[in-house]
Amino acid sequence: MTSVPSSEALRLVPPPSALEVQQLRKDFTVGRSARRLTAVNDVSFSIRRGEVLGLVGESGSGKSTIARLIAHLHEPTAGTVALSGQPVPDRMGAAALRRYRRQVQMIFQDPYASLNPLHTVGYQVGRPLKIHGLARGSAVQAQVNALLERVGLSPGASYASKRPHELSGGQRQRVVIARALAAQPSLILADEPTSALDVSIRLDIMNLLLDLRDQEGLSMLFITHDLAGARYMSDRVAVMYTGHLLEIGPAGEVIGTPQHPYTQLLKQAAP
Numbered sequence: 001m002t003s004v005p006s007s008e009a010l011r012l013v014p015p016p017s018a019l020e021v022q023q024l025r026k027d028f029t030v031g032r033s034a035r036r037l038t039a040v041n042d043v044s045f046s047i048r049r050g051e052v053l054g055l056v057g058e059s060g061s062g063k064s065t066i067a068r069l070i071a072h073l074h075e076p077t078a079g080t081v082a083l084s085g086q087p088v089p090d091r092m093g094a095a096a097l098r099r100y101r102r103q104v105q106m107i108f109q110d111p112y113a114s115l116n117p118l119h120t121v122g123y124q125v126g127r128p129l130k131i132h133g134l135a136r137g138s139a140v141q142a143q144v145n146a147l148l149e150r151v152g153l154s155p156g157a158s159y160a161s162k163r164p165h166e167l168s169g170g171q172r173q174r175v176v177i178a179r180a181l182a183a184q185p186s187l188i189l190a191d192e193p194t195s196a197l198d199v200s201i202r203l204d205i206m207n208l209l210l211d212l213r214d215q216e217g218l219s220m221l222f223i224t225h226d227l228a229g230a231r232y233m234s235d236r237v238a239v240m241y242t243g244h245l246l247e248i249g250p251a252g253e254v255i256g257t258p259q260h261p262y263t264q265l266l267k268q269a270a271p
């Protein structure tokens, strides 16, 4: 006979993390000498549901490689990734990979590079809806307009007919965010999403991402080399140095009163 867990027992089982990364490692082979470089070295962390985890560290410390491992754009040399409690297999078939990539959406530094210059905004935001069967026929256009308005491009219909070159950098990043939202992800990997934008626009985009976290309950990995931005955006912050995760904790503590000498240096060097 199967026993039904009591409501008390159910309450004691914590919900799975949005993301759990265990002892992740990535080696690259570089140059003709086939030298091995360990870009990510034994990194473990988790992201809770609805949490923004900031990932900071200087250029080359392995931040983007972590995002690419999570997005399954690289296969890990060792270690595991689990999304919402489900282990992600090292090798996936095309259909499984498409389903996985719907749940994990990436936003990159340069919105121009990640949009197709030839297609309209509406076409590009509508594509995830069509590919994943989330809307059909005339419902696609209505959803595209609603998504554009959701990211502050209003009225959506007038932006949907534009091409990327007709928009400002900040507006393009909003389109990229709308396209990510179209896939109805559970996790957003934002890799330096504001670094290429004018300083005056950065705060707008950060506030939009925070608003989406609050409204849609999205979980987020927010990668940046800007400590102030990380502190503003994140619930917790993890610090990377030469492939290693040095420390992780509440944003105010890690950045406000860093324990690790490297984080202290990073803070002194910050503008």
Ligand code: ADP
Pocket (backbone or CB within 6 Å): 028, 029, 030, 037, 038, 039, 057, 058, 059, 060, 061, 062, 063, 064, 065, 066
């Ligand atoms: P970050 O995002 O913190 O600047 P990256 O994750 O991009 O750092 O890079 C970490 C290290 O891995 C760097 O030394 C970089 O040169 C190396 N690296 C990243 N991607 C590749 C690759 N595809 N092939 C070889 N080396 C790579």
Ligand code: MG
Pocket (backbone or CB within 6 Å): 063, 064, 065, 191
């Ligand atoms: Mg990077």
